[in-house]
Structures are given as C-alpha cells and as structure tokens.
Amino acid sequence: MEPERVSRLTTALEATATQQRNSTLLAVKPERIIEACKMVVEDREFYHLTTITAIDEGQVISLFYHFWRGTEFLTVKTAVPKSDPRLQSVTEALPAALFYEAEIADLLGVVFVGSPMTGRKLLLPDNYPTDAPSPLRKESNPAQIRKMMGLD
C-alpha cells in the first residue's frame, strides 16, 4: 500500500502498521474499530470486506478484518479481553459484516454491541448449552459439549 495512505491511517487512528508481501496489517484499539472500518471504506477503494477472522489467543480474542483492493489486502486487527469480549458492531458502516460477526459471536462468544443479529444464532444449534464455552475457544471440549447436549 502507498506509504502516504498508511501514514494517514496510522496517525488518524493511533494505529501501528506492518507490511508483508501484498498485505498490510493495521493494529487498532478496540474502541476505534468503527472509525477504522469507516476510514478504510470511505474512499470506496477498500470497499470489499473479504471476511472477519477471530482467534482465541489465551488472554485475548484477536479479530482480523480483511479488506481486499484489486491487488492487495488490508487487514485491520484488534483484540478484546476474553473476560469481557465486547466490541462495537461495524454493520452500520459495513452491512456485509453482518454474518461474519454473527459467526464469530456463535463460535467464539464475542458480543457485538449494536448488531441486528444480537441474541439470534446463525450457526450453532438452538439447544447449544448456554453454560458451555463457545466451540472454537481453547477451553472447549467437544466430548463434554456432546454430553451436555445429551448426544452421547
């Protein structure tokens, strides 16, 4: 990505940027995620949101918002603590994020504040136990969840 664009984004968002091959990683604070997504799509060049990836890293859950523009990736990274995994939903700025957020809410238990999908399941069965950890979290144990759901 052009250095001016990178520096403009990092200054405005107090972010750090790293570049690798054809992809740029922009790390932002969780409270600036909506602003970051708005800035990235506002000039219509990075309008294609490829997906959102979430990873359980032990203490925190990292989220990667992957944007694609013709020849390069721009990934906006943020992290929320596992003890209180709440993050503002970006669906207002990016309607395409709706199901990607819902998928993460189901599989990693991140709460997206303001998402129209709040309280609705997308992937998990309706009878998924409320006291079981989300299935893609490190502490989840498939055998135990099967038992809790009465499948074994």
Place this chain on the structure above:
Amino acid sequence: MTDSPLDPKSEASAGLMQYSPENLVPFGPVHPSLKEPEYFKLYLEGEKIVQVVPRIGYVHRGIERAAQDRTWVQNIYLFERICGICSFAHSMAYTQTAERLTAFEVPRRARYIRLIIAELERIHSHLLWLGLVGYWTGFDTLFMWVWKDREHILDLFETITGNRVHKSFITISGVRNDLPENIIEPLKKEMKYLTGRVDYYSDLVSTEETLVARTRGVGRIDQDVARRLCPVGPLLRCTGIARDIRKEDPYAAYDELVPDVKTSNQGDIASLLLLRLEEIRESCRLVTDAIEKIPAGNVKLAVPRVIPAGDSVGHIEAPRGELFYFVRSAGGMKPERVKIRTCTMANILTATEMLKGHTLADVPVVLTGMDPCFGCMDRIAVVDVAKGKEWSVRGEELRLHGINWYKPGRQT
C-alpha cells in the same frame, strides 16, 4: 402429501394463495433448490416476498476445529471434503496459503497442472449449475443434456487424478502425480467438444422462450447493492464489476495464462446464465493453452511435515467466487488455526436481496441463481399467520408449484 398448501385444490392452499397482510413462510431446513439443508424465513405480502431472514448451520461440521487436531498434510484431505463440487478449490486454497509461509517455490509444471484441474473443475461446477437451473425451471431436457456433457469432465478427472469427486491430487509443494501419458490429445478434443456445446447452450438460453420468461429480470441486483454487501464471483461480475482473483492476485500459472474476465451489466438470472457459459468457454481456452504450453520438470518437492510459524492469508477464484483461507502456524506439525470463508457465506446476504419483490414461485430459481453450496457454508415449512396453520413442503412440491405457476392460462 394430502393437505398440501401447494396443491391448488387443498384447503390449506386457499389460505396461502389469498393475499393476507403478512405471511411468514419458513423455507427450510430441507432445502428446495439443492439437496442440502438451509433455512430461510420468507415474509410475504400475498405472493410477494418482502423480507428474508436466513439461518444457517444445519450442516456445520466443525471442520475449522477438527483441522487443529490434524497434521498439515491430513488437513488437505479434510478441507477437500468441505465441498463435493469445488473440492479441488478448497484443497488448493489451503495448500497455497500454507505454502506462503514456507520458502520453497512450487515447480512450474505443478502450477500448470493445478491450473488445468482448477479450470476443469470450474467447467464442471458451472455445467452442474446450468443443469440445475434447467431442472428448477421445469426444463428437464436441458438438465439431462448438460449433465451428460459434465460426465466428460468427470471422466477426465478420473483419467488425470484417479478420482471423480474428491481428487486428493494436490499436496504441499506441488501435485501428487504427473499427468498421464497421451492426455494432450483427449484433453484438447474434449475442450473442443465442450466449446461447441457452449455455443449451442448460449443460443438456447437466450432464445428458448420458457427459460427466458423464468429468468429475465428475475433476481435483479445492481452495483450499489453489490458494493454494499460484497458478494463474490459471477454474482459480482454480473453487475458489471470485473473482479476475478485469478487476474488480480495471480496464483498457479495464471500469471502466464491470463484469463479474460467476463462481465455482464444486467444483474439478473438470464445474464448469469450467459455469463457462466462465457466463463466455461474461457476455461476451455485456458485448459487448451495450458496443455500446449506446459513446461517439463518435477511436479513436487519433498513434502514438508512442519510449516514455519506465522500468519498467512490467501484466496483463490473458486467456481463460485473468491474463496478465502487464513492459516496460522505455530511452527509445529499441526496448524494453530485455519479460518475459511466460503463463497456462499459471502453471497448469501446478496441472495436475500435478490429474493425481495419476487414471488414464492421464483424462490428456487433465484436461490439456485447464486449457485449455493450450503455444505460449504453450513426444509420447507409453511406458516400461515392469518390461519395459525403450519405445515411442511418438500422441495419437489415447490418445484412443481413453480412450474405450474408459470403455466399459460393459470388463474390468478
């Protein structure tokens, strides 16, 4: 089924066909337009769909989680089983994303072979789709013809890879086997045959009256919606946006054999039909070019058991559009995390937009139009709000309903 709402003579049917103020028609989880489970809540005003709410996950198999317990090589065969149609696309996207973390260069010959298999798979996927559109519009002859032509591709898969569906052909650092001897002439012959068939089908889908009536102006999307909801593949290209990962981010041998990206600006099912046929023609050209220009050499290196630590993002142009993989390695025998974003996951929001304003009879065609693959991503019950009734509809019944709906002389 006796008291079926879609049998015009039944009592329940009378309730559905009357224009009551708001009807919820839960569409699924046994899917009407594919043999895969998926659930759509359709809100109707009379016959017109005003709102669509999808619910996925009925075939969620926890593959991302399962991948964390398997080795790098075992995972190739796991990801292949995400989809029975674009199985090679999944294994290739995963392999390429993992390869980006390593230092080796995949041999040129292997890159060409990957391109050939990927393009054959695109032809087979598009043909399968075209046949299904024929089937759902009541044009079974088209379905039979197209699927017969698709057999030619499956036979080629069998000759080249040994398998018809799950090819198990790609591996980290190349492909498992070289092309069989004497494949050049049969391959070229089949591509020539298929190009001829595409000419015929292109003529047919734009002139055959029933097919035109069922597809033209149906499932319309415009560029603005496409930019907002970020669909991928033919669904994006049919709105006039020329976006193709093969060209934008070349992988395999696409840097040397550049595809011509086809677009259309109509944004309806009729234009999707022609667009996909054009893509088949282009794929035939690419396969023919590749088999003529394929360099000699090795097809693989020593397959590594450990992938160096790091994060990697990769995507390819699968038959249905951009297929995205994120791979994190901790430097061990198994991946730390693999995230998959399939094409249908990206397209489903757009499909719900396409359904709005259409009738229940158009649902199978519009949903088939986006070429859904819910096995990748993840029945029909009908509720009449006014009468407080609930019942189930099988896909076959809905298909017949769609066909009867468009019969000439129908009483409205």
